[in-house]
Amino acid sequence: MNETMVTVVGNVATTPVYRELPSGPVARFRLAVTSRYFDAVKNTWNDGHTNFFTVWANRSLGKNVQGSLSVGEPVIVQGRLKVRDEERGGQHWTSADIDAQAIGHDLSRGTAAFRRVLKGDASLTDPASLRETEPVG
Amino acid sequence: MNETMVTVVGNVATTPVYRELPSGPVARFRLAVTSRYFDAVKNTWNDGHTNFFTVWANRSLGKNVQGSLSVGEPVIVQGRLKVRDEERGGQHWTSADIDAQAIGHDLSRGTAAFRRVLKGDASLTDPASLRETEPVG
Amino acid sequence: MNETMVTVVGNVATTPVYRELPSGPVARFRLAVTSRYFDAVKNTWNDGHTNFFTVWANRSLGKNVQGSLSVGEPVIVQGRLKVRDEERGGQHWTSADIDAQAIGHDLSRGTAAFRRVLKGDASLTDPASLRETEPVG
Amino acid sequence: MNETMVTVVGNVATTPVYRELPSGPVARFRLAVTSRYFDAVKNTWNDGHTNFFTVWANRSLGKNVQGSLSVGEPVIVQGRLKVRDEERGGQHWTSADIDAQAIGHDLSRGTAAFRRVLKGDASLTDPASLRETEPVG
Numbered sequence: 001m002n003e004t005m006v007t008v009v010g011n012v013a014t015t016p017v018y019r020e021l022p023s024g025p026v027a028r029f030r031l032a033v034t035s036r037y038f039d040a041v042k043n044t045w046n047d048g049h050t051n052f053f054t055v056w057a058n059r060s061l062g063k064n065v066q067g068s069l070s071v072g073e074p075v076i077v078q079g080r081l082k083v084r085d086e087e088r089g090g091q092h093w094t095s096a097d098i099d100a101q102a103i104g105h106d107l108s109r110g111t112a113a114f115r116r117v118l119k120g121d122a123s124l125t126d127p128a129s130l131r132e133t134e135p136v137g
Numbered sequence: 138m139n140e141t142m143v144t145v146v147g148n149v150a151t152t153p154v155y156r157e158l159p160s161g162p163v164a165r166f167r168l169a170v171t172s173r174y175f176d177a178v179k180n181t182w183n184d185g186h187t188n189f190f191t192v193w194a195n196r197s198l199g200k201n202v203q204g205s206l207s208v209g210e211p212v213i214v215q216g217r218l219k220v221r222d223e224e225r226g227g228q229h230w231t232s233a234d235i236d237a238q239a240i241g242h243d244l245s246r247g248t249a250a251f252r253r254v255l256k257g258d259a260s261l262t263d264p265a266s267l268r269e270t271e272p273v274g
Numbered sequence: 275m276n277e278t279m280v281t282v283v284g285n286v287a288t289t290p291v292y293r294e295l296p297s298g299p300v301a302r303f304r305l306a307v308t309s310r311y312f313d314a315v316k317n318t319w320n321d322g323h324t325n326f327f328t329v330w331a332n333r334s335l336g337k338n339v340q341g342s343l344s345v346g347e348p349v350i351v352q353g354r355l356k357v358r359d360e361e362r363g364g365q366h367w368t369s370a371d372i373d374a375q376a377i378g379h380d381l382s383r384g385t386a387a388f389r390r391v392l393k394g395d396a397s398l399t400d401p402a403s404l405r406e407t408e409p410v411g
Numbered sequence: 412m413n414e415t416m417v418t419v420v421g422n423v424a425t426t427p428v429y430r431e432l433p434s435g436p437v438a439r440f441r442l443a444v445t446s447r448y449f450d451a452v453k454n455t456w457n458d459g460h461t462n463f464f465t466v467w468a469n470r471s472l473g474k475n476v477q478g479s480l481s482v483g484e485p486v487i488v489q490g491r492l493k494v495r496d497e498e499r500g501g502q503h504w505t506s507a508d509i510d511a512q513a514i515g516h517d518l519s520r521g522t523a524a525f526r527r528v529l530k531g532d533a534s535l536t537d538p539a540s541l542r543e544t545e546p547v548g
Contacts, residue, residue, distance in 0.1 A: 001375075001447040002420050004462050005279060006492065007144035007215050009239045009413050035491075036412040040314035051415050051494045061245040068248045076213055076239040078144050080446075081417065081492075083462045083507045094505035096494040101275075102146045102213040104241020108198040110253040111205045114242040138310040138512075139283050141325050142416060143355065146276050172354075173275040177451035188278050188357045217309075218280065218355075220325045220370045231368035233357040238412075281418035281489050283513045335519040342522045350487055350513040352418050376420045376487040378515020382472040384527040385479045388516040 004081040006098060008033045008053065009106055012073050016057075018066040027062040029069065031055050031077060031098070054097045055079070064117060065103060074106040141218040143235060145170045145190065146243055149210050153194075155203040164199040166206065168192050168214060168235070191234045192216070201254060202240060211243040278355040280372060282307045282327065283380055286347050290331075292340040301336040303343065305329050305351060305372070328371045329353070338391060339377060348380040415492040417509060419444045419464065420517055423484045427468075429477040438473040440480065442466050442488060442509070465508045466490070475528060476514060485517040 010033035018027045035048035055077055057065040069075065079100035086093045105112045147170035155164045172185040192214055194202045206212065216237035223230045242249045284307035292301045309322035329351055331339045343349065353374035360367045379386045421444035429438045446459035466488055468476045480486065490511035497504045516523045 001456070002444060003446045004417060004419050004444055006415060006417050008415050009215065033413060033415055035414045040312075045412070049493055051492065052496070053494070057244075064244040064246075064248045068244055068250070070251075073251050073253075076215055076241045078146065078213055081462065082460055083464070085463075091502055094507065096505065096507055101245070103244045104213045105249055105251040107194075107201040107205055107240045108238070109201075110251055111201045112242055112249040112251045113205070114207075114210050114247055114249045116210075116247040138319070139307060140309045141280060141282050141307055143278060143280050145278050170276060170278055172277045175451075177449075182275070186356055188355065189359070190357070218325065219323055220327070222326075228365055231370065233368065233370055283489065331518075338518040338520075338522045342518055342524070344525075347525050347527075350489055350515045352420065352487055375519070377518045378487045379523055379525040381468075381475040381479055381514045382512070383475075384525055385475045386516055386523040386525045387479070388481075388484050388521055388523045390484075390521040 005078070006081045007076065007078045008051070008098070009076050010034065010051075010053075010074070012069050012071050012075060013052065015071050016065050016069050018062065024059050025062040025066075027057045027065040029055055029065070031075070051096070053077075053081075054095060055100050055103070056097060057100045057103060060117065060119070061100060061103065068105075069103075074109040076104050076106050078102045142215070143218045144213065144215045145188070145235070146213050147171065147188075147190075147211070149206050149208050149212060150189065152208050153202050153206050155199065161196050162199040162203075164194045164202040166192055166202070168212070188233070190214075191232060192237050192240070193234060194237045194240060197254065198237060198240065205242075206240075211246040213241050213243050215239045279352070280355045281350065281352045282325070282372070283348070283350050284308065284325075284327075286343050286345050286349060287326070289345050290339050290343050292336065298333050299336040299340075301331045301339040303329055303339070305349070325370070327351075327355075328369060329374050329377070330371060331374045331377060334391065334393070335374060335377065342379075343377075348383040350378050350380050352376045416489070417492045418487065418489045419462070419509070420485070420487050421445065421462075421464075423480050423482050423486060424463065426482050427476050427480050429473065435470050436473040436477075438468045438476040440466055440476070442486070462507070464488075465506060466511050466514070467508060468511045468514060471528065472511060472514065479516075480514075485520040487515050487517050489513045 010031045013030040013032040016027045016029040031053045033051040036045050037048050039046050077098060077100050079098040082097045084095050147168045150167040150169040153164045153166040168190045169187055171187040173182050174185050176183050214235060214237050216235040219234045221232050284305045287304040287306040290301045290303040305327045306324055308324040310319050311322050313320050351372060351374050353372040356371045358369050421442045424441040424443040427438045427440040442464045444462040447456050448459050450457050488509060488511050490509040493508045493510060495506050
């Protein structure tokens, strides 16, 4: 209750980092979300402010992110926003994280070939192998 | 202003229908969105209510939907909700449409290989050709 | 999971109907949500499509809706969208309902004086009494 | 396009600060949004993570926020999320701002008496006067 749900459309800004933790698989990457506005005078679309988020993907979503996303690809991400304040090395940091529930390539920018992953699929023991079965495109 | 924006995660329920209209390319398909809730007593997830939407995708998004989506695939869709009332053949109809801004395969359910489509790409003159380059998966 | 959450900004279109059901208090009203778009040529805002929803408010939210909302007032509503199909009297009906989690007067259109209702507040045994303590405005 | 829209339900954490700028009236306040989750074992709701946002309200929304909101009141806020990175005094700062489009008292926690403000209303020349017409509650 009172979760801050967000849906953002942007570009993968860093290569996803994948870890097998005791709590399960997790992948994370930085996402750049640039708003665009229409300039009626010049009749063109211009870039506005860019929001950066750290996106976290757990369990099967984490594994499939690792097997599917590359830097620069356009994605749509839905999840819970967490704004965190921390003190590290005498510096104050705030980060904006998204705990993702769903992530997909944005089809307004290209095509995608989907391959359903069944639970208990043996190929999942080595997530790196997932990419090998996909076309270079 | 005052647009009803929604983001839904569900499954493609009908094969996308593609048309080249004078106003540009458009694809549409039915989407089934089934909510799931956790039964703490039985310790299981159960299916709840299913919402059905007609999703409309225009221009490059329409072309790429045609080249990427099949019945049964899990997707995340963001767009404007339009609830329409109509009278047809003496019957009253209400439909719930989503005018999509972004659509992607849900990576929590599988992997996806993305191929960016450049504007002016010759292969786009025949959208059907897009699917031929994809694995059967 | 996979709930269709929406947030809409519109106007109360019907007087809220309040019921004390065995499952608890519930209020419902119709909400009109008219999108507006900017016409750059004429330099004016124009009305677009209007979505109509039936908003349902349960428990304390239902009681306070009954004590606070009147026809024509501007509100912001957050909740779960439910699109329902029914057969009644040989006719096919679809309705778009919102099961509200939060409702508030839209302060972009006016001011509001808030009065917190404590749980167990005696005045709540008669919801109609709530309105008497409020200014006519 | 690609705006990061959010809707949050939380509590006003600081008294709104109001300014008449050359670009128009603006009010800002801090908002605390605490997620809550259900503990099925203990059968209770518990507090989770708290997100803090700086909410900005412009023009008539800013004036009415100034005339309506007090610290501790529960509100629903819809707007554009802006995550900003800054360097100030050798320190790195990130802030999470919401550029609000609609704000309302959350009626799940109490009742509200609404008073529509007409454009050109003389009472708006002195926003402080708005509060005087409201009950102490």
